[in-house]
Amino acid sequence: xxxxxxxxxxxxxxxxxxxxxxxxxxxxxxxxxxxxxxxxxxxxxxxxxxxxxxxxxxxxxxxxxxxxxxxxxxxxxxxxxxxxxxxxxxxxxxxxxxxxxxxxxxxxxxxxxxxxxxxxxxxxxxxxxxxxxxxxxxxxxxxxxxxxxxxxxxxxxxxxxxxxxxxxxxxxxxxxxxxxxxxxxxxxxxxxxxxxxxxxxxxxxxxxxxxxxxxxxxxxxxxxxxxxxxxxxxxxxxxxxxxxxxxxxxxxxxxxxxxxxxxxxxxxxxxxxxxxxxxxxxxxxxxxxxxxxxxxxxxxxxxxxxxxxxxxxxxxxxxxxxxxxxxxxxxxxxxxxxxxxxxxxxxxxxxxxxxxxxxxxxxxxxxxxx
Amino acid sequence: xxxxxxxxxxxxxxxxxxxxxxxxxxxxxxxxxxxxxxxxxxxxxxxxxxxxxxxxxxxxxxxxxxxxxxxxxxxxxxxxxxxxxxxxxxxxxxxxxxxxxxxxxxxxxxxxxxxxxxxxxxxxxxxxxxxxxxxxxxxxxxxxxxxxxxxxxxxxxxxxxxxxxxxxxxxxxxxxxxxxxxxxxxxxxxxxxxxxxxxxxxxxxxxxxxxxxxxxxxxxxxxxxxxxxxxxxxxxxxxxxxxxxxxxxxxxxxxxxxxxxxxxxxxxxxxxxxxxxxxxxxxxxxxxxxxxxxxxxxxxxxxxxxxxxxxxxxxxxxxxxxxxxxxxxxxxxxxxxxxxxxxxxxxxxxxxxxxxxxxxxxxxxxxxxx
Numbered sequence: 001x002x003x004x005x006x007x008x009x010x011x012x013x014x015x016x017x018x019x020x021x022x023x024x025x026x027x028x029x030x031x032x033x034x035x036x037x038x039x040x041x042x043x044x045x046x047x048x049x050x051x052x053x054x055x056x057x058x059x060x061x062x063x064x065x066x067x068x069x070x071x072x073x074x075x076x077x078x079x080x081x082x083x084x085x086x087x088x089x090x091x092x093x094x095x096x097x098x099x100x101x102x103x104x105x106x107x108x109x110x111x112x113x114x115x116x117x118x119x120x121x122x123x124x125x126x127x128x129x130x131x132x133x134x135x136x137x138x139x140x141x142x143x144x145x146x147x148x149x150x151x152x153x154x155x156x157x158x159x160x161x162x163x164x165x166x167x168x169x170x171x172x173x174x175x176x177x178x179x180x181x182x183x184x185x186x187x188x189x190x191x192x193x194x195x196x197x198x199x200x201x202x203x204x205x206x207x208x209x210x211x212x213x214x215x216x217x218x219x220x221x222x223x224x225x226x227x228x229x230x231x232x233x234x235x236x237x238x239x240x241x242x243x244x245x246x247x248x249x250x251x252x253x254x255x256x257x258x259x260x261x262x263x264x265x266x267x268x269x270x271x272x273x274x275x276x277x278x279x280x281x282x283x284x285x286x287x288x289x290x291x292x293x294x295x296x297x298x299x300x301x302x303x304x305x306x307x308x309x310x311x312x313x314x315x316x317x318x319x320x321x322x323x324x325x326x327x328x329x330x331x332x333x334x335x336x337x338x339x340x341x342x343x344x345x346x347x348x349x350x351x352x353x354x355x356x357x358x359x360x361x362x363x364x365x366x367x368x369x370x
Numbered sequence: 371x372x373x374x375x376x377x378x379x380x381x382x383x384x385x386x387x388x389x390x391x392x393x394x395x396x397x398x399x400x401x402x403x404x405x406x407x408x409x410x411x412x413x414x415x416x417x418x419x420x421x422x423x424x425x426x427x428x429x430x431x432x433x434x435x436x437x438x439x440x441x442x443x444x445x446x447x448x449x450x451x452x453x454x455x456x457x458x459x460x461x462x463x464x465x466x467x468x469x470x471x472x473x474x475x476x477x478x479x480x481x482x483x484x485x486x487x488x489x490x491x492x493x494x495x496x497x498x499x500x501x502x503x504x505x506x507x508x509x510x511x512x513x514x515x516x517x518x519x520x521x522x523x524x525x526x527x528x529x530x531x532x533x534x535x536x537x538x539x540x541x542x543x544x545x546x547x548x549x550x551x552x553x554x555x556x557x558x559x560x561x562x563x564x565x566x567x568x569x570x571x572x573x574x575x576x577x578x579x580x581x582x583x584x585x586x587x588x589x590x591x592x593x594x595x596x597x598x599x600x601x602x603x604x605x606x607x608x609x610x611x612x613x614x615x616x617x618x619x620x621x622x623x624x625x626x627x628x629x630x631x632x633x634x635x636x637x638x639x640x641x642x643x644x645x646x647x648x649x650x651x652x653x654x655x656x657x658x659x660x661x662x663x664x665x666x667x668x669x670x671x672x673x674x675x676x677x678x679x680x681x682x683x684x685x686x687x688x689x690x691x692x693x694x695x696x697x698x699x700x701x702x703x704x705x706x707x708x709x710x711x712x713x714x715x716x717x718x719x720x721x722x723x724x725x726x727x728x729x730x731x732x733x734x735x736x737x738x739x740x
Contacts, residue, residue, distance in 0.1 A: 009701075010635045010640050013637060023397060024394035025396070025397070025399070026393070026394065027395070028637055029395070030491070032639075033404055034407070034489075035493070037404070038405065040405045042431045042432050043432070046565075050565055052566055053564070053565075060633060061412045061634055064412075116637065119404075120404070121400070121401060158633050159636055161635070165642070194420040195420055196423050263528050263529045263530065265380045265531075267383060267486065268380045268398055269402075368379055
């Protein structure tokens with residue numbers, strides 16, 4: 001499917017290293033930031049993110065799909081290839097799951113040097129109620145061959161990346177694809193998917209960073225070999241340079257975020273609030289693990305106090321935290337950090353990787369207390 | 371209501387001039403671009419923009435509103451002050467209008483030097499079907515006093531701008547406020563407003579740039595004097611410097627945009643397509659005027675050909691245009707420009723103003739034809 005574009009004909013950005021200088025962004029990064037969208041952090045107040053503020057990353061264009069003509073092809077190493085209509089899929093057993101999703105590149109713009117790509121700060125998150133049918137049932141109906149090793153998912157979105165013309169494609173090991181919570185989803189928050197979220201059907205892989213949840217599904221192929229497509233080998237790897245393959249990016253790392261308290265300054269987003277008792281609150285999540293602890297600092301990370309934890313919204317979604325803070329007049333930097341059930345704590349400074357993936361460094365919120 | 375923050379305590383951005391250098395963006399501009407959101411340009415294919423990709427600009431935070439406790443206060447120079455519940459408003463005569471809305475700052479990041487603020491390129495647009503009750507009926511029920519000159523709208527959103535603590539407030543002259551198409555809107559595309567679009571109730575002023583359509587309405591006050599609030603006098607003015615008052619920004623200027631053809635390169639968004647007949651398409655709008663003409667150029671604006679015009683989606687919304695293009699191998703820059711019914715044509719180069727408002731310069735789309 002991949003087709004090289006003849007020669008390097010797309011504009012080079014910056015000095016050609018692929019990395020940007022600190023404190024200035026390139027217009028191409030802005031262009032991506034205006035197409036893709038983060039969740040405004042006050043959106044952390046909602047258990048379930050309103051659809052229109054859920055984060056969104058689209059590699060190429062949102063494709064136009066006629067759902068009446070659309071079919072999902074299920075093939076490769078299966079006993080019975082399937083061609084399913086949207087109605088076929090909607091008539092299968094349905095399940096609704098609240099799932100916290102995060103982009104693997106969340107926090108990229110905080111790393112130094114910064115990979116030139118979608119320049120997320122910390123807002124590439126959201127929690128929605130997704131309705132669909134378990135992928136497992138569809139794969140079992142098709143009948144996996146004994147030699148099956150991976151399942152490859154191909155979207156209808158097409159573009160050029162690294163001078164390779166491609167459809168967006170990702171794979172999962174068979175064991176991951178057969179997990180109960182992996183859905184073929186056709187509804188978000190009780191309504192048919194909007195086009196930008198994968199209409200008419202998308203994959204949903206709870207616990208994984210968002211790149212696994214292929215949108216605008218076109219076909220599913222079962223293979224006897226690991227899939228080596230662009231989105232598996234060239235990007236979404238924890239590597240130190242373009243020459244190194246590195247480990248694949250998979251599950252979401254532990255993170256807590258805070259609803260910025262008080263009111264914002266329009267341009268700097270620095271917060272202004274009155275002295276006295278302030279109830280700080282936010283959400284925390286840890287991929288497939290549980291959140292074990294959330295701590296808050298009111299002195300830029302020098303000292304920490306435990307926050308109170310609420311119940312998770314679902315086994316696949318964030319949980320609320322709250323902390324009563326006695327705000328004293330002056331300027332300070334609020335921080336929050338979470339620890340997962342395996343003992344991983346969010347770092348103050350992120351370990352660097354070339355693609356800017358898996359950043360879960362501590363959020364910092366500048367406030368002025370009157 | 372306005373309260374000065376004591377001294378200049380918010381971070382200065384860049385060299386303090388308020389303007390950015392060409393070709394590099396400041397992190398604070400990125401922060402705004404990730405909160406606010408444009409419409410991905412392929413969204414021009416939809417007559418009515420899916421809610422989740424409609425452009426969005428929020429000056430401060432999205433406020434949290436309990437619709438059960440919420441009341442709309444209508445006061446000032448009226449015979450009978452009103453306090454309306456959401457049900458009161460929903461039970462009034464309803465009207466649904468398709469309206470094209472655009473941010474007054476759309477195109478700001480294309481001007482040079484560029485005002486440091488929300489750095490739009492060309493994507494701050496969208497067309498939705500808004501349902502509400504005409505403002506006129508509510509004002510007539512309250513009974514405007516003979517001395518009434520303006521109507522002031524106050525939102526629930528609060529923040530700091532130019533070191534002034536404020537709620538978002540805008541006014542309209544009485545004649546504008548009484549126009550048939552001005553709505554108190556509670557639904558967008560057939561559903562209750564999502565929080566980010568003004569839940570539970572927003573003003574909708576078709577034909578005007580978006581700053582007039584105050585979200586999260588709290589109160590409406592009829593006054594005998596023109597309102598001189600921050601959002602009327604300090605911003606949203608066509609001025610050459612901060613010292614000059616300038617003319618107010620009001621109605622949307624004529625503009626056409628194109629669905630970028632072919633497929634995108636991820637990072638540069640340059641388009642790749644095959645030689646041959648290509649149907650170019652997009653939408654054009656002109657505020658309160660009609661679109662009289664749309665022209666397309668395939669040579670960066672040197673020569674122009676007329677596009678075919680479709681019918682407007684409504685008297686307040688964009689109309690489609692199409693143009694059959696014979697794409698020849700090589701690189702080129704596609705352009706589109708519209709002319710309104712008063713003879714105004716989109717400029718190739720924008721006349722500069724300090725705030726970066728009302729930019730309607732010609733869109734340029736780089737393509738590579740194979």
